[in-house]
Amino acid sequence: MTTPHNKLFAPGPVEVSPKTLAAFSRPMIGHRGGEFKALYGGMQPRLQTLFGTKQPVFLSTSSAWGVMEGAIRNLVQKRVLCCMCGAFSDKWLDVSKRCGKEADPLQVEWGTPITPEALDEKLATGAYDVVTLIHNETSTGVMNPLADLCAVLRRYPDVISVVDTVSSFSAVPIAMDELGIDVLLTGSQKALALPPGLAIFSVSERGFARARLAKDRGYYFDFIEFQKNQADDMTPSTPSIGHIYALQSKLEDIFGEGMDARFERHARTNALVHDWVRAKGFDFFAPEGYRSKSLTCVANTRNVDVAAWLGRVKKQYHFVVDGGYGKLKGKTFRISNMGDETEETVGELLIALSATLE
Numbered sequence: 001m002t003t004p005h006n007k008l009f010a011p012g013p014v015e016v017s018p019k020t021l022a023a024f025s026r027p028m029i030g031h032r033g034g035e036f037k038a039l040y041g042g043m044q045p046r047l048q049t050l051f052g053t054k055q056p057v058f059l060s061t062s063s064a065w066g067v068m069e070g071a072i073r074n075l076v077q078k079r080v081l082c083c084m085c086g087a088f089s090d091k092w093l094d095v096s097k098r099c100g101k102e103a104d105p106l107q108v109e110w111g112t113p114i115t116p117e118a119l120d121e122k123l124a125t126g127a128y129d130v131v132t133l134i135h136n137e138t139s140t141g142v143m144n145p146l147a148d149l150c151a152v153l154r155r156y157p158d159v160i161s162v163v164d165t166v167s168s169f170s171a172v173p174i175a176m177d178e179l180g181i182d183v184l185l186t187g188s189q190k191a192l193a194l195p196p197g198l199a200i201f202s203v204s205e206r207g208f209a210r211a212r213l214a215k216d217r218g219y220y221f222d223f224i225e226f227q228k229n230q231a232d233d234m235t236p237s238t239p240s241i242g243h244i245y246a247l248q249s250k251l252e253d254i255f256g257e258g259m260d261a262r263f264e265r266h267a268r269t270n271a272l273v274h275d276w277v278r279a280k281g282f283d284f285f286a287p288e289g290y291r292s293k294s295l296t297c298v299a300n301t302r303n304v305d306v307a308a309w310l311g312r313v314k315k316q317y318h319f320v321v322d323g324g325y326g327k328l329k330g331k332t333f334r335i336s337n338m339g340d341e342t343e344e345t346v347g348e349l350l351i352a353l354s355a356t357l358e
């Protein structure tokens, strides 16, 4: 008996298309040869366009946390302020401390956004030289007001900004250079719908200048090492070549569809989910104006047995929806519209959710 394929509508990892999987499993090539350099070098212009940067874009064979921790080790000299509004952003404080850095929280209640006023108040103390921020807090479905927060950050030129866009990258426009972001990073298995195991990031000139001052950058996530190798279209150590083929294939998809069309598709599929939430009498965990465009964190205001219900969805329809992250388990559930989902596929999911609800 073959196991049925359960399609992932959870907010990471998300469903990977057969085209991407075929690219992922292509035969290996050497990572110091011309074929690899052509592959990586050839992807730079599209990666830079997606990042909205003139800076080089790096590929790290790690999940996003590798680069998130790397950013701390490369950049924090004085003290880091961690903007915290959910499971992923909260953890950055702990990671910073484990790296031996002085770190403080800017903590808000889960389900609410980081406000420009609160950030400004903290930065005005002059205590910080790095800020960590998660654009789209995947655990709560809150999308922080990135442009407004970056406007505050630009008033503090000695503060380096590190922005995680793991679950929003390529789903909404993000312009690194225009916003003045110093480190922009994303991971493979969420908004990009690639297999887990690759992180993609870029660093500003200011970021490199700060990194050069750090004596204990280590090796694997040393930003200067990435910069040196990328100048030669290479990665510091042996990369996951399958991921790089998969990313190349995904870039074909993204630019074939068109970036604007991709953003609009995400807006439409997100709106479909929102309509369903309202029609079924649920509520949103995130407040109006701060709701993610790539996933929906639904407040279980009807008090349904989420685990049992989503179990039925999986068993009868082979769709996987997440039953809430950490302390929000059962109180919320999360529906992803990241990656390749269309109105048709999201529509199929919503029919399945409705049919199994009672």
Ligand SMILES: *Cc1c(COP(=O)(O)O)cnc(C)c1O
Residues within 6 Å of the ligand: 012, 063, 064, 065, 066, 088, 134, 136, 137, 138, 139, 164, 165, 166, 167, 187, 190, 196
């Ligand atoms: C999933 C996620 C991460 C962690 O990614 P890993 O791939 O587990 O390292 C970080 N930030 C956000 C916003 C995420 O959604």
